[in-house]
Every structure is written in structure tokens, then in C-alpha cells.
Amino acid sequence: MKKTLAEIAKIVQGEVVGDKDLVITGLSSIQEAHEGDLTFLANSKYIPLSRETKASAIITGRDAKIPGKSIIRTDNPSLAFMDLMTAMGQKTGHPFKGIHKAAFVADDAKIGKDVSIGPCAIIEQGAKIGDHTVIYAGSYIGHHATIGADCLIYPNVTIRESVAIGDRVIIHAGTVIGSDGFGYINVNGTHKKIPQVGTVIVGDDVEIGSNVTIDRARFDKTVIGSGSKIDNLVQVAHNVVMGENCIIVSQVGISGSVNIGRGCILAGQAGVIGHITIGEGSLVYAQCAVTKSLAPHSQVSGYPCRPHNEAKRIHAHAQRLPHYAKAIQELQKKVERLEKKLTGH
Numbered sequence: 001m002k003k004t005l006a007e008i009a010k011i012v013q014g015e016v017v018g019d020k021d022l023v024i025t026g027l028s029s030i031q032e033a034h035e036g037d038l039t040f041l042a043n044s045k046y047i048p049l050s051r052e053t054k055a056s057a058i059i060t061g062r063d064a065k066i067p068g069k070s071i072i073r074t075d076n077p078s079l080a081f082m083d084l085m086t087a088m089g090q091k092t093g094h095p096f097k098g099i100h101k102a103a104f105v106a107d108d109a110k111i112g113k114d115v116s117i118g119p120c121a122i123i124e125q126g127a128k129i130g131d132h133t134v135i136y137a138g139s140y141i142g143h144h145a146t147i148g149a150d151c152l153i154y155p156n157v158t159i160r161e162s163v164a165i166g167d168r169v170i171i172h173a174g175t176v177i178g179s180d181g182f183g184y185i186n187v188n189g190t191h192k193k194i195p196q197v198g199t200v201i202v203g204d205d206v207e208i209g210s211n212v213t214i215d216r217a218r219f220d221k222t223v224i225g226s227g228s229k230i231d232n233l234v235q236v237a238h239n240v241v242m243g244e245n246c247i248i249v250s251q252v253g254i255s256g257s258v259n260i261g262r263g264c265i266l267a268g269q270a271g272v273i274g275h276i277t278i279g280e281g282s283l284v285y286a287q288c289a290v291t292k293s294l295a296p297h298s299q300v301s302g303y304p305c306r307p308h309n310e311a312k313r314i315h316a317h318a319q320r321l322p323h324y325a326k327a328i329q330e331l332q333k334k335v336e337r338l339e340k341k342l343t344g345h
Contacts, residue, residue, distance in 0.1 A: 001025060001088045005057055008038065009072050011087050012080035014059065018070025022057055027085060030055065040081040041066075059084075094134050112149065130167065142178065148204070160216070166204035166226065174211040177202065181215040181222075181238025181256060194218065196238060203227070203244065209234065215256075225262060243280060261296060283308075 006020040025036040030046060033039045033055035040059040041050050050058055050066050057070040059077045074080040094116060099105060102119035109123045112131035117123065121139045130149035135141065139153050142160040147153070148167035157171050160178030171177070183194035198217025203226030208214070212230055215238040216222060222236065225244035235253045236242070243262030251269045254260070258272050261280030272278070272290045279296030289303040302311035317324075 001027075003088075005038075005070055005072060008084060012059065012072065012074055012084055014072040014074040014080060015062075016070065016072055018057070022070050024057060027081070027088065028055065030058070038072075038084075040077040042076075042078040100137075118155070124161070136173075145178075154210075163200045163202075163216070165202045166206065168205045169202055170207040172208065172210040172212075172232070175208055175213070177208070177212075177214045178216045179213055181218055183218055183238065183256075198222065198238070200224070206230070209250070212236070231268075237274070249286075285311075 001024070003024055004020065005016045005018070005022045005024065008024060009016045024038045028034065028037040028039055030039045030041065030049050030053045033053050035054055035056055037055045038057050038059065039053060039055040041047070041064065050069065057072065058066060059072045059074055059080050060066065061077055062073045062075060064071060064073060096118055097116050099115070099117045100119040103117045103121045103123070105111065105117065105123040106125040106127065108125055110128045112129055112133065114132045115129050116134045118135060118137035120137050121135050123129065123141045124143045124145070126144040127141045128146045129135070129141070130147060130151065132149055133147055133151040133153070135153045136155040138155050139157040140159065141147065142163065144161060145159050145163045147159065147165040148169065150167055151165060151169045153171050154173040156174050158176045159165065163178040178200045180196040183196060184191040185194055196216050196218050198220050200214055200216050200222045202224045205227045206224055206229070208230045209232035211232055212234045214222060214224065214236040217239045220239065222239055223241045224230070224236070225242050225246060227245040228242055228248070230248045231250040233251050234248050237254055237256040239257040240254050240260070242260045243264065245263050246260060247265045249266060249268040252266045254272045255274035257275045259277040261278060261282065263281045264278055266272070266284045267286040269287045270284045270290065276290065276293040278284070278290065278294045279298060281297040282294050283299045284290055284305070285301035285308060287303070288301045288305050290300065291304040294300060299308040300306060300311070301308045302314065306314070
């Protein structure tokens with residue numbers, strides 16, 4: 001790419017402060033940038049790096065001042081930089097087009113326009129693949145599964161029978177959607193499998209990380225709401241209903257029949273017991289164990305979960321237990337001395 005700061009400012013709807021004719025030849029992070037690169041500053045804590053970066057110019061917020069650097073002021077530097085990357089075509093290309101000769105596509109599968117299917121991918125009977133979707137090598141799309149338009153299915157993804165995936169969904173390598181829910185009944189000391197005959201519905205604009213498992217419902221459906229983003233190594237059990245625009249961070253485990261409201265955030269390694277509701281807009285901090293339903297816009301942490309501010313106070317006191325123990329021992333000694341004085345013994 002070769003564009004002046006003035007040209008770039010038009011793309012991101014920003015204001016140039018400095019050399020408008022400065023030519024930019026690349027985009028990079030603030031620490032890795034070189035001369036000719038454009039970077040961005042979205043957090044004030046990185047201001048010291050902005051003085052040290054080798055980047056020729058920086059996209060900043062509207063009120064930023066960085067002496068010695070040409071800048072482009074914008075309302076949202078992160079979003080502006082992301083939009084610029086898209087406009088400049090700096091995104092991952094796909095290594096193949098069309099249907100590879102080593103792929104298997106059932107005769108009655110419905111394949112949309114400009115679909116790409118990699119080697120050793122399997123598209124089973126009755127499956128439907130929307131326009132412009134890319135399915136990488138080794139992925140499995142089960143009987144009567146549906147994948148929308150403009151989706152990106154990375155290698156070795158399994159989408160089992162009758163699962164429905166919306167438009168513009170990204171699913172990373174190794175993920176399994178529609179595996180059986182974990183359900184058994186004890187009969188005379190043995191565990192008998194409960195049939196899992198439901199499905200999974202994934203909304204539009206969802207991104208699902210690597211090695212995620214989303215179980216099919218026992219009877220009805222497991223739902224991942226539109227716009228939600230799921231990190232790597234997450235377990236979503238049967239009959240979970242997740243609202244729109246949720247964030248689920250790595251190693252979270254969500255038990256069966258949990259209802260998660262829209263806009264919730266579950267931080268890393270949080271665990272959720274089954275058959276409860278997490279109200280919309282709630283924030284569950286890392287390693288929190290959610291053992292009861294939460295009202296909308298709750299913020300909880302700890303094990304078991306408590307209001308976050310309360311949990312912080314408990315944690316702070318726990319860190320001081322050695323000090324408290326020592327203080328108690330000293331008080332006990334003082335009490336003993338006072339008792340001896342009072343009793344004369």
C-alpha cells in the first residue's frame with residue numbers, strides 16, 4: 001500500500017495533525033512498526049510507547065497530542081485502524097477456490113455461488129452451504145446441516161447433522177458443534193445414555209474459537225445468539241440459550257439449560273452450574289463459580305460467586321490472614337498476662 005495521511009484520513013473520517021503528504025507504506029502494531037508504517041494508539045497507558053515507536057504516523061483519539069509525530073485524530077482509533085486494514089486489503093487470503101477434487105460433496109447437497117471447499121472436506125446428504133462460504137480441509141458437515149453465506153470454516157471443524165449456522169460466521173480449527181449432550185440415567189448401578197435428538201442454532205456474525213464444543217439439545221435447541229464471540233477451549237452444554245453479543249472467554253464451562261442474557265461477558269475459566277439464568281449485561285469475572293441465577297447487569301467474582309466488590313474485600317482480607325493470625329496470638333498473650341495480674345496467678 002502507498003497512501004498519504006490525507007488519503008487515509010478520508011477513509012477513516014479523521015483529522016490530520018502534521019504532514020498531510022506523508023506517505024504510508026504499511027500498517028503495524030505500535031511496538032513492531034518501522035519507518036513508513038502507520039500504527040494506532042487506543043489506550044492512554046501506551047502513550048510512552050508512542051514516543052518510542054518507529055512508526056511514521058499514529059491514529060489516535062480526538063484529544064491526543066504526540067509531539068514530534070504526525071497523527072490522525074479519530075473518534076475510535078481501534079475501529080479506524082480495523083476499517084483501514086479492511087480497506088487496504090490486509091486480511092488473510094484463502095489458499096484455494098472452488099471445490100477441491102479430493103473433497104466429498106453428496107449429490108443432493110445444495111452448494112451456493114462461489115463456495116470454496118478444501119481437500120478431504122465432507123459435505124453430507126441434504127446439507128446446504130450458502131454463497132461465498134469457505135470450508136477448509138478436513139472439515140465435516142453432517143446430514144441436513146445448514147451453513148449460511150460468507151462463512152469461514154477452518155480445518156477439521158465438525159458440524160454435525162441438522163445443525164444450523166447463520167451468515168458471516170467464523171469457526172476456528174478443531175471445533176465440534178452438535179455433539180451429543182452429556183446425559184445419562186442410572187439404572188441398577190449402570191449409566192444408560194439419554195438420546196440427544198435436538199439441535200444447535202448459531203446466529204449471524206458469530207465467531208467461535210478453536211477446540212470449542214457446543215452440545216446439541218436433548219429435545220429442542222442449543223442457541224448461540226447473533227454477534228456473540230466465543231474464545232478457544234470453551235464448553236457449552238446441551239440446551240444452553242445464549243443471547244446476542246455475548247463474550248465467552250477461554251476455558252469457560254457452561255452447564256446444561258443455562259439461559260444467558262444478551263451482552264453478557266464470562267471471563268476466563270468461569271464455571272456456570274446448570275439450570276440457572278444470567279441476566280443481560282452481566283459480567284462474570286475470571287475463575288468465578290456461578291452457583292445461582294444473577295439479576296441483569298450483575299458483576300460477580302469468587303468461589304462461590306459474590307458481588308464483585310464484596311468478593312474483592314474478602315480476597316483482600318484473605319491475603320492478610322498471616323497478619324491477622326499474628327495479631328490474634330499477640331492479643332491472646334496480652335489477655336493471659338492481664339488475667340494473671342487480675343487473679344494473682
